[in-house]
Amino acid sequence: MLSVLVVEDDDVSRELIASRLQRAGHEVRAVGSAPAARTQLREVLPDVLVSDMFMPGGSGLGLVADLRGATETAGLPVVFLSGRALPADVEAGVSLGCTYLRKPFAVKALLEAVGEAADAPSRVVEAAVRARMAELGDLDDAGERRLFRRLLTSFADQAPSSLGQVAAAVRRQDAADVEALAHRLAGSAANLGATRLAGLLRAVEADAGGGRPVEASDLRPLRLELAVVCRAVTAVARELADA
Known part of the structure; x- marks a missing residue:
């Protein structure tokens, strides 16, 4: 199951998309509307955004361009829908890393586009993790594959709990614990090739160490990225088991 935010100004289309x-x-x-979407996105980030490309009061293109410029939402998967987009508009959407579907759409095509968009960030991380494993050792060696599979599986099993410990330290306003826990998890992520996750954790570590209060909202992009990374490392671990 994915969480999906639908942005569509036409009532019939919005209900149809949501119901499917x-x-x-x-x-x-x-x-x-785009302004209503911005409000929703400040509260909860979805796994996928499905948006009309053109709407009164603000275009989907403008909304997504802004999202791409913010660290928290830069990697949010987006599916654009439009019945009147020009080739240049489609190219603009693709340049923002979005999938495009023309209205009227087939339900199967919509569901496939949403699923593929949600999987795209994980595929990028998978490629980075594979490259990192190949850099660290010989993937043709069975012993090396077993080691890497164990490390990847251990990370996927333990990292959510580790991030939970960071969140608990944030709630306690224990800056020293936030700094130490974020540092430890960042090191593990970086060693496995999950560089974006490591960077987000380093930012939390730096804030805690520098005296800036870390808020619970600062951990939202971390939770999303960690979910992507856990899916990716699990997939790579499975590949190593099958090799």
Whole structure:
């Protein structure tokens, strides 16, 4: 199940899109404008954003361009829908890393686009983790593969709990613990090739060590990125087991 935010100004289209996604088992929130989407995104980040490309009061293109410029939402998967996009508009959406579907859409195509968009960040991390494993050792050696599989599996099993410890330290306003815990998890992530996760953790570590209070909201992008990384390292671990 994915969490999906639908942004569509037409009432009929919005309800149709939301109902098809809900029927497929996804958790859906739906709004009618880009400003309403911005409000929702400040509260909860979805796994995927499905947006009309052009709407009164603010375009989907403008919304996503702003999202790409913010660290927290830079990697948010987006599917654009439009019945009147020009080739240049489609190219602009693709340049922002978005999938494009023309209206009227087939339900199967919509569901496939949402699923593929959600998987895209994980595939990028998978490639980075594979490259890191190949850099660290000989993947043709069975013993090396067993070692890397164990390390990757251990990270996927333990990292969510480790981030939970960071969150608990944030709630206690224990800056020293936040700094130490974020440092430790960042080191593990960096060693496995999960560089974006490591960078987000380093930022939290630096804030805690520099005396800036770390807020619970600062951990939102970490939770999203960690979920992506855990899926990726689990997939690579599975590949090493099958090799």
